[in-house]
Amino acid sequence: xxxSFGQSTVLGYPRIGAHREWKKAVExxxxxxxxxxxxxxxxxxxxxxxxxxxxxxxxxxxxxxTFSYYDHMLDTAVAVxxxxxxxxxxxxxxxxxxxxxxxxxxxxxxxxxxxxxxxNYHYLVPEIDPDTVFAADxxxxxxxxxxxxxxxxxxxxxxxxxxxxxxxxxGEDPFARLDDLVDTYARILTTLADAGVAWVQLDEPAYVAxxxxxxxxxxxxxxxxxxxxxxxxxxFVATYFxxxxxxxxxxxxxxxxxxxxxxxxxxxxLRRLAAAGPLRGKTVVAGxxxxxxxxxxxxxxxxxxxxxxxxxxxxxxxxxxxxxLHVPVDLSAETHLDPELSTRLAFARQKVDEVVLLGRALxxxxxxxxxxxxxxxPAWRHDDVRGRLAALRPTDRHRGxxxxxxxxxxxxxGLPDLPTTTIGSFPQTAELRRARAAHRAGTLxxxxxxxxxxxxxxxxxxxxxxxGLxxxxxxEPERNDMVQYFGEQLDGFAATTxxxxxxxxxxCVRPPIIHGDVARPVPMTVAxxxxxxxxxxxxxxxxxxGPVTILAWSFVRTDQPLADTADQVALALRDECRDLEAxxxxxxxxxxxxxxxxxxxxxxxxxAYLEWAVGAFRLATSGVADDTQIHTHLCYSEFGEVITxxxxxxxxxxxxxxxxxxxxxxxxxxxxxxxxxxxxGVWDIHSPRVPPHHEVVDALRRAVAxxxxxxxxxxxDCGLKTRTYPEVEASLRHLVAAAAEVRAx
Ligand code: GLN
Ligand code: ZN
Numbered sequence: 101x102x103x104s105f106g107q108s109t110v111l112g113y114p115r116i117g118a119h120r121e122w123k124k125a126v127e128x129x130x131x132x133x134x135x136x137x138x139x140x141x142x143x144x145x146x147x148x149x150x151x152x153x154x155x156x157x158x159x160x161x162x163x164x165x166t167f168s169y170y171d172h173m174l175d176t177a178v179a180v181x182x183x184x185x186x187x188x189x190x191x192x193x194x195x196x197x198x199x200x201x202x203x204x205x206x207x208x209x210x211x212x213x214x215x216x217x218x219x220n221y222h223y224l225v226p227e228i229d230p231d232t233v234f235a236a237d238x239x240x241x242x243x244x245x246x247x248x249x250x251x252x253x254x255x256x257x258x259x260x261x262x263x264x265x266x267x268x269x270x271g272e273d274p275f276a277r278l279d280d281l282v283d284t285y286a287r288i289l290t291t292l293a294d295a296g297v298a299w300v301q302l303d304e305p306a307y308v309a310x311x312x313x314x315x316x317x318x319x320x321x322x323x324x325x326x327x328x329x330x331x332x333x334x335x336f337v338a339t340y341f342x343x344x345x346x347x348x349x350x351x352x353x354x355x356x357x358x359x360x361x362x363x364x365x366x367x368x369x370l371r372r373l374a375a376a377g378p379l380r381g382k383t384v385v386a387g388x389x390x391x392x393x394x395x396x397x398x399x400x401x402x403x404x405x406x407x408x409x410x411x412x413x414x415x416x417x418x419x420x421x422x423x424x425l426h427v428p429v430d431l432s433a434e435t436h437l438d439p440e441l442s443t444r445l446a447f448a449r450q451k452v453d454e455v456v457l458l459g460r461a462l463x464x465x466x467x468x469x470x471x472x473x474x475x476x477x478p479a480w481r482h483d484d485v486r487g488r489l490a491a492l493r494p495t496d497r498h499r500g501x502x503x504x505x506x507x508x509x510x511x512x513x514g515l516p517d518l519p520t521t522t523i524g525s526f527p528q529t530a531e532l533r534r535a536r537a538a539h540r541a542g543t544l545x546x547x548x549x550x551x552x553x554x555x556x557x558x559x560x561x562x563x564x565x566x567x568g569l570x571x572x573x574x575x576e577p578e579r580n581d582m583v584q585y586f587g588e589q590l591d592g593f594a595a596t597t598x599x600x601x602x603x604x605x606x607x608c609v610r611p612p613i614i615h616g617d618v619a620r621p622v623p624m625t626v627a628x629x630x631x632x633x634x635x636x637x638x639x640x641x642x643x644x645x646g647p648v649t650i651l652a653w654s655f656v657r658t659d660q661p662l663a664d665t666a667d668q669v670a671l672a673l674r675d676e677c678r679d680l681e682a683x684x685x686x687x688x689x690x691x692x693x694x695x696x697x698x699x700x701x702x703x704x705x706x707x708a709y710l711e712w713a714v715g716a717f718r719l720a721t722s723g724v725a726d727d728t729q730i731h732t733h734l735c736y737s738e739f740g741e742v743i744t745x746x747x748x749x750x751x752x753x754x755x756x757x758x759x760x761x762x763x764x765x766x767x768x769x770x771x772x773x774x775x776x777x778x779x780x781g782v783w784d785i786h787s788p789r790v791p792p793h794h795e796v797v798d799a800l801r802r803a804v805a806x807x808x809x810x811x812x813x814x815x816x817d818c819g820l821k822t823r824t825y826p827e828v829e830a831s832l833r834h835l836v837a838a839a840a841e842v843r844a845x
Contacts, residue, residue, distance in 0.1 A: 112423025
């Protein structure tokens, strides 16, 4: 068959460049120091580099249109003409319209940014309404295909599929527009076929979450229609991040030529495939290499799984479980990692080799596979931590009765109703960043650095006293990042030097790697918190990142259950809480902004997750006395779905992002009988806008109507590290004044 899929492929590849070239270029374009031609040249160079890399690695089937100027959902929105009127009307050129949708301009706020499934990547949410006019605009896919062809490389253009596109969109019943959108995809496919495209990849990951019968019927219907097109490329429907469930038989019931299944995160896919009986005329693209984590694949196990798939379908190809977008580019850039660790790792480039090897092994059955890894080095094991874990009892996750605790805390703290506070960080000024860079480079010694940071803490304390806040923070000037900071101080973690992963747009993160047992050699935050507390009589909150968030924003070992790793982190935090308490800190905040984002996509898996997630938080926070007040902080998500888990955390006070959703969370909390302290955010810190006094008063009045004043806290939505001092001072002044006004009324 000339149009065979091939033996090996990847579903996508990092697009930021080996040295974050893309980030630098696109930011230069936004700053006006690089023009559009310069930007496009750089993009073309990065694309060519990826395709050549994949070809030279002898990957059979190479994707294109996986490059993006900002985000692949946004690219798909443009490809189907879903450009909201507020942007079209700006009269900007194509590229600037695109960036306006991504980043917003004065006259037109950006599309909403939200989490891509349960990953740490964020996509732009398309806006689809009954009057959205779709129009096929496959220019980007066509030009990438042509660019690769001119380099002698045949590629498979990738688009988000129509059903997932609508399921992830917002507006008035977007999914009702499926038939219209399929018309547009039909036009796109025909155009691609005219250009000589043999295969196209349409991504439908939305079907690994629970879907209604109507949504599954929609999927079947859409691909039947696309499948019946007289003139089209062969269609590969890719799914990832979990089990397809009932959507698998629906998809098999269409004329599409290939189906991609995640066999790493979707353990049930294999069973489902077997139940469907032999698949004639279909290629199964087996996602055997984990696209979301950085460990080397157990190739023997993968070959065995691949062989099982081969017994069920006409043809099997090997792939990554999802796009490699979610892992760093190339392990060979990491020259400072412990060799014991680096031999166990595979980044995107190394995963391509694994896929190629597996593809050959499955075809020939003879390829010799590299030896499996020896067991982890003994130095990664902490028997004391393991012993503590084994000895844990349920009471280790329990504190005294909440009402009693609250009374004792109030006695000790003597706070007014509606106490005012902030979430932890104060602005990370250019000067602070410079000091950190100088410290890293060795031009500022430890003593000089500490002195600089202490001076910052003192200023932050004085500012808060001047503003009249009730509960102070030290401002977190010493923290580069709320996870990395702890990773650098805990055993069992490793940091990479180039392990960047795109989070959204030009923003990249460098997640630490948790490879061994987690232990805390020495206290991590006590010196900073006690220094801050020594400067003031008002309570200063200790500030820690919770176990769930630390795991969510790291690459985590897979050789033991996540729950165990979470508990190990929790034990380290528990010791830190105790040390803070012993040093005189009366309030400790343990941030869990990622609690919602790692919630499993299928409801059936959520209970088990919440059990260990809540358990780990409680383990971390229940070692302190009743009169020590534990706060937690949640943000970046809608928390409605995990509302009972928030209560189960058993924190004394929860601060939670609420200003954009107009305090809805308070109703949700009231509905479950939540009776602890709560601080709904009254200042949207994601925007440079200073909330006017009356707006904060309004928000607080709404809040007081839902929660008794004695349990209500007044705080911003999140930390202030991305804001400037003038914004912070003005906004906090309004916050404190508004609290006083509402208190008095
Ligand atoms: N304490 C952290 C800060 O204020 C919390 C950040 C977060 O929730 N993302 O920066
Ligand atoms: Zn936050």
